[in-house]
Amino acid sequence: MSTATGSSTTLLGAEDRNLRRRRLTDRLMRLSATAAAGLAVAVLAIVVGSVLIKGASALSIPFLTQNPAVGLGAVGGGIANAIVGSALIVAVGTAMALPLGILIALYLTEFATPRTAPPIRLVLDLLNGTPTIVIGVFIFGLLVVSHSQTGFAASIALAIIMLPLMARTTQEMLLLVPGDLRNAAHALGVRRWRMILGIVLPSALGGILTGAILAIARAFGETAPLLLCDSVFGNTTTLNIFGTAIPNIPIDIYRYSESGFPSDHARAWGAALVLIALILVGNLSARAMLARQRRKLAGR
Amino acid sequence: MSLSPPEKTAEQERSLLNVEVAGESAVATGSTEVVYELRGVDVHYGQALAVGGINMRIHKNVITAIIGPSGCGKSTMLRTLNRMNDAIPGFRLSGEVLYHDRSIYERNIDPVEVRRRIGMVFQRPNPFPKSIYENIAWAPRILGLRADLEERVENALRGAALWDEVKDRLKQSALGLSGGQQQRLCIARALAIEPDVLLLDEPCSALDPIATASVEELMHELRRDYTQVIVTHNMQQAARVADRTAFFSLNVENGSRSGVLVEYDTTKTIFTSPGDQRTADYIAGRFG
Numbered sequence: 001m002s003t004a005t006g007s008s009t010t011l012l013g014a015e016d017r018n019l020r021r022r023r024l025t026d027r028l029m030r031l032s033a034t035a036a037a038g039l040a041v042a043v044l045a046i047v048v049g050s051v052l053i054k055g056a057s058a059l060s061i062p063f064l065t066q067n068p069a070v071g072l073g074a075v076g077g078g079i080a081n082a083i084v085g086s087a088l089i090v091a092v093g094t095a096m097a098l099p100l101g102i103l104i105a106l107y108l109t110e111f112a113t114p115r116t117a118p119p120i121r122l123v124l125d126l127l128n129g130t131p132t133i134v135i136g137v138f139i140f141g142l143l144v145v146s147h148s149q150t151g152f153a154a155s156i157a158l159a160i161i162m163l164p165l166m167a168r169t170t171q172e173m174l175l176l177v178p179g180d181l182r183n184a185a186h187a188l189g190v191r192r193w194r195m196i197l198g199i200v201l202p203s204a205l206g207g208i209l210t211g212a213i214l215a216i217a218r219a220f221g222e223t224a225p226l227l228l229c230d231s232v233f234g235n236t237t238t239l240n241i242f243g244t245a246i247p248n249i250p251i252d253i254y255r256y257s258e259s260g261f262p263s264d265h266a267r268a269w270g271a272a273l274v275l276i277a278l279i280l281v282g283n284l285s286a287r288a289m290l291a292r293q294r295r296k297l298a299g300r
Numbered sequence: 301m302s303l304s305p306p307e308k309t310a311e312q313e314r315s316l317l318n319v320e321v322a323g324e325s326a327v328a329t330g331s332t333e334v335v336y337e338l339r340g341v342d343v344h345y346g347q348a349l350a351v352g353g354i355n356m357r358i359h360k361n362v363i364t365a366i367i368g369p370s371g372c373g374k375s376t377m378l379r380t381l382n383r384m385n386d387a388i389p390g391f392r393l394s395g396e397v398l399y400h401d402r403s404i405y406e407r408n409i410d411p412v413e414v415r416r417r418i419g420m421v422f423q424r425p426n427p428f429p430k431s432i433y434e435n436i437a438w439a440p441r442i443l444g445l446r447a448d449l450e451e452r453v454e455n456a457l458r459g460a461a462l463w464d465e466v467k468d469r470l471k472q473s474a475l476g477l478s479g480g481q482q483q484r485l486c487i488a489r490a491l492a493i494e495p496d497v498l499l500l501d502e503p504c505s506a507l508d509p510i511a512t513a514s515v516e517e518l519m520h521e522l523r524r525d526y527t528q529v530i531v532t533h534n535m536q537q538a539a540r541v542a543d544r545t546a547f548f549s550l551n552v553e554n555g556s557r558s559g560v561l562v563e564y565d566t567t568k569t570i571f572t573s574p575g576d577q578r579t580a581d582y583i584a585g586r587f588g
């Protein structure tokens with residue numbers, strides 16, 4: 001059909017206004033969709049770019065390995081305490097959310113009946129959509145009021161945020177495990193839990209880890225619950241997760257950017273760069289792992 | 301079958317399809333010990349009768365083929381023998397399935413134990429996404445057959461005529477094998493737990509002719525040690541491998557369709573002088 005190539009004459013040889021209008025609409029739609037996609041890329045590029053430009057000057061080996069310099073407006077020092085602290089509260093949160101998430105996913109795929117599974121999936125999706133500040137307030141009321149801020153309170157809040165993500169992605173991955181494999185294990189006279197541990201989970205392992213990494217990346221940047229549960233730590237360096245608030249990157253970014261000293265602003269950008277780099281690396285490695293998993297289950 | 305020596309029979313007998321019919325020898329020399337006895341077995345899925353009124357005996361060290369048009373309940377029948385149907389919602393069985401004179405559908409029988417004794421090979425090769433070695437070793441290790449595991453793996457692979465092809469790459473993924481090799485690996489996997497019976501559900505339907513030949517040859521070799529039941533939609537295959545053949549067909553009554561066992565006899569009889577007109581029509585390719 002020559003009309004598709006954009007020539008202005010129709011097959012009949014005469015100019016057709018209706019045809020021209022439709023062609024124009026088509027081009028417009030395609031253009032605006034492309035522009036929207038481009039905008040998404042541009043926004044990410046601008047955010048990452050500006051953080052990179054402004055944060056790069058603050059970034060150095062001491063910035064990653066040293067604790068904050070003491071004193072108002074002091075120069076030098078780093079955010080090592082916050083990096084370690086963030087890693088710690090996220091790790092503790094993950095240790096709670098991951099096993100639970102996997103168990104929920106196992107229940108949904110292996111044991112739930114057609115009647116019990118949908119409500120549980122719905123609850124998980126609702127939990128996933130719950131504003132994190134609400135989860136923060138909940139934990140604040142439960143663990144912080146009349147006690148004190150602790151890293152552990154933050155860990156629990158992060159665990160609640162990660163739980164639905166981990167459960168849902170794990171469930172999707174378990175569903176990808178072919179029924180043929182379950183049949184094969186079944187026919188060998190192997191108990192159900194053995195089949196799950198020996199065949200289903202290992203087959204889906206890459207995908208489960210992918211979901212875990214995505215959830216962890218999200219938890220690393222989560223700020224709202226930390227403001228309520230884990231924000232008053234000054235320049236402390238502590239690993240006492242049950243006793244006190246412990247330093248973390250999101251609150252450092254917030255604190256430093258609110259400060260009046262230029263050296264603190266530079267630190268805020270540097271910390272933002274560290275955070276965004278961690279999350280990007282996490283996301284990219286998760287994608288690579290997922291691709292590997294798909295290949296493995298596809299048989300090559 | 302008593303008129304001429306068995307070997308000659310196999311060479312000379314031609315079925316209606318003009319293919320060689322497997323020797324009567326196995327039936328003649330094989331034991332007459334009954335492994336399975338089905339008495340008035342009906343299988344329902346929900347309200348619908350899938351297969352009804354099945355009475356048949358399956359003998360030790362004999363290859364029994366189940367043939368018939370699609371939808372006649374061949375696979376249902378096969379999966380009834382190791383309780384693989386249990387997981388299907390709405391599955392209900394009445395009548396008796398006796399395995400070595402014990403009813404396997406009785407309340408106190410553990411279906412996992414039944415499957416432990418009765419191996420199964422599926423339509424599509426379904427190796428685990430593990431190494432070749434682990435594919436075989438996984439189940440024995442779990443089932444407490446840990447002694448001499450390497451020897452057990454080797455024996456299973458030799459038993460499935462796969463050892464020479466894979467002995468140098470046991471640590472590699474089983475998914476890298478060809479379709480025929482994968483299917484023989486699945487047979488080896490089933491053999492590794494020393495089953496008594498091997499059920500094969502259209503084991504060659506996803507394989508090319510060369511791989512099919514290798515699996516069929518293997519079935520002949522396994523006849524010495526195992527009782528085999530094979531479901532196949534390929535009549536030539538039944539004629540080539542089976543000693544006895546059961547022909548299932550569809551019974552249409554009041555608009556509902558259910559499978560029935562039309563005729564069950566030696567493969568030779570089924571393919572050369574069937575007693576039922578429906579069998580003759582199916583063998584001759586007039587329906588199905």
